[in-house]
Amino acid sequence: MKRHGVMVLCMTVIFVLSASIGVAQTESNESDESNLIIDVVLPIALAYIMFSLGIGLRISDFSSILDNPKAFAVGLTNQMVLLPIVAFTISHGLGLTGEMAVGLMILACCPGGVTSNIITRISGGDTALSISYTAVVSLVSVLTLPIIVGMSMSHFMGSDAPDIGILSLGLTMFLLTTVPVVSGMILRHFLKNSADKMEAIGNKIASLLFVVIVVAAIASEFDTLIDNISSLGPAVLILNVMMLAIGLGSSNYFDLNEGQSLTVSIESGIQNATVGITIGGLIMAPEAGASLSSLSLPSGVYGVAMYLVIIPFLLWKSNRSIS
Numbered sequence: 437m438k439r440h441g442v443m444v445l446c447m448t449v450i451f452v453l454s455a456s457i458g459v460a461q462t463e464s465n466e467s468d469e470s471n472l473i474i475d476v477v478l479p480i481a482l483a484y485i486m487f488s489l490g491i492g493l494r495i496s497d498f499s500s501i502l503d504n505p506k507a508f509a510v511g512l513t514n515q516m517v518l519l520p521i522v523a524f525t526i527s528h529g530l531g532l533t534g535e536m537a538v539g540l541m542i543l544a545c546c547p548g549g550v551t552s553n554i555i556t557r558i559s560g561g562d563t564a565l566s567i568s569y570t571a572v573v574s575l576v577s578v579l580t581l582p583i584i585v586g587m588s589m590s591h592f593m594g595s596d597a598p599d600i601g602i603l604s605l606g607l608t609m610f611l612l613t614t615v616p617v618v619s620g621m622i623l624r625h626f627l628k629n630s631a632d633k634m635e636a637i638g639n640k641i642a643s644l645l646f647v648v649i650v651v652a653a654i655a656s657e658f659d660t661l662i663d664n665i666s667s668l669g670p671a672v673l674i675l676n677v678m679m680l681a682i683g684l685g686s687s688n689y690f691d692l693n694e695g696q697s698l699t700v701s702i703e704s705g706i707q708n709a710t711v712g713i714t715i716g717g718l719i720m721a722p723e724a725g726a727s728l729s730s731l732s733l734p735s736g737v738y739g740v741a742m743y744l745v746i747i748p749f750l751l752w753k754s755n756r757s758i759s
Contacts, residue, residue: 490620
């Protein structure tokens with residue numbers, strides 16, 4: 437009974453916190469039409485995805501930080517420093533409009549998530565290193581995302597930028613990402629057997645939620661996508677290609693082994709589109725008649741486009757390793 441109580445407590449914490457975020461968002465936008473998807477569905481879906489990540493985490497996974505400090509530092513620098521710089525440069529170079537540019541910057545501040553962990557595992561990379569990246573970046577992004585996004589909104593949108601509180605956005609990130617991950621880890625610690633059973637199912641559900649959210653983002657803002665596809669499409673593809681190339685180049689420069697090189701490349705080039713879609717909607721409400729915010733659109737497009745890049749990249753790496 438005690439063990440079941442821990443499980444129920446963990447799930448309840450996630451649901452209550454996610455729901456409370458939705459309520460707070462609704463109250464802070466009284467002039468906007470209530471949106472069930474933005475206020476409730478997306479936060480709960482993201483919290484569950486991060487919870488499923490936490491279920492798969494073990495304390496021993498973090499040992500790769502100490503065992504491979506150079507590999508970890510290279511990947512972390514790529515994600516936390518170079519990725520936002522590259523996204524900023526692309527936004528200016530392709531002349532993205534204010535909301536599209538900010539949306540790309542939101543994406544650039546997101547961690548890799550479950551998707552990058554799964555891709556690393558099936559492609560033969562260093563899974564423990566990948567999980568360490570995701571866990572640490574998910575925690576650090578609670579601080580970095582609000583700051584970088586706040587500066588990006590002032591730069592790209594100017595007086596049209598909606599008012600956001602950096603502290604409140606950081607708290608939202610903490611509740612949506614950190615708390616679910618830690619709750620998942622607590623569940624694994626107290627209920628290892630149950631966590632093992634839940635992990636496989638949880639990853640499948642998380643993957644399904646990811647697909648549904650991405651498709652919904654694109655469908656909801658399809659007209660906006662068409663209006664901006666000539667710049668937004670190339671932007672997300674270039675971002676993906678450049679970060680994969682930077683990951684591969686930096687790995688070779690610092691003489692990382694094959695598994696570490698592949699992992700650094702994947703973690704540098706694959707971001708959690710679900711976080712970007714959710715945060716975009718929490719920052720700025722959708723226009724009348726739309727389900728999702730235009731700030732979420734770059735992440736939605738990226739969620740599809742990244743597979744057009746990562747699959748050929750992995751095939752190329754595989755053939756290169758064989759030869």
